[in-house]
Amino acid sequence: MTWTVSPRSITGRLLAALAVAAFFLIIYWIVVRPSQLQWGATRQEVRRAMPGDDLVTDPTFCATRAITIRATPEEIWPWLVQMGYNRAGFYGYDLIENLGSTNGIRSAQTVLPEYQHPHTGEVLPISAVAHLVFGSMQTNQ
Numbered sequence: 001m002t003w004t005v006s007p008r009s010i011t012g013r014l015l016a017a018l019a020v021a022a023f024f025l026i027i028y029w030i031v032v033r034p035s036q037l038q039w040g041a042t043r044q045e046v047r048r049a050m051p052g053d054d055l056v057t058d059p060t061f062c063a064t065r066a067i068t069i070r071a072t073p074e075e076i077w078p079w080l081v082q083m084g085y086n087r088a089g090f091y092g093y094d095l096i097e098n099l100g101s102t103n104g105i106r107s108a109q110t111v112l113p114e115y116q117h118p119h120t121g122e123v124l125p126i127s128a129v130a131h132l133v134f135g136s137m138q139t140n141q
């Protein structure tokens with residue numbers, strides 16, 4: 001028994017696969033992506049200017065995401081300044097953050113004293129190949 005596949009059949013299957021892929025891409029772009037770009041943020045937060053918006057005049061990517069933390073700024077600050085790659089981690093989903101990582105990033109469970117006093121210009125690594133730099137910092141007034 002021999003099987004033959006006509007060029008028309010292959011073309012039809014390819015077009016069907018492309019149509020399905022296009023359908024899911026459109027659903028992602030219209031439904032999923034907007035909610036990802038504003039995850040957790042209120043309408044007011046999305047509309048208003050945020051600290052640092054003036055640092056990049058022509059951004060290629062813009063998102064406003066938020067969470068509510070029931071704590072004072074003084075309680076939150078020590079955890080924020082120690083975040084980073086090969087530092088205290090990112091307090092997210094360690095399993096996801098470790099995909100493709102040989103280091104095994106783990107989020108800290110305690111405040112780490114060695115990262116508590118950052119200075120303007122200090123490098124904050126966010127991956128093995130990318131980093132941020134601490135800008136100006138103000139104490140809570």
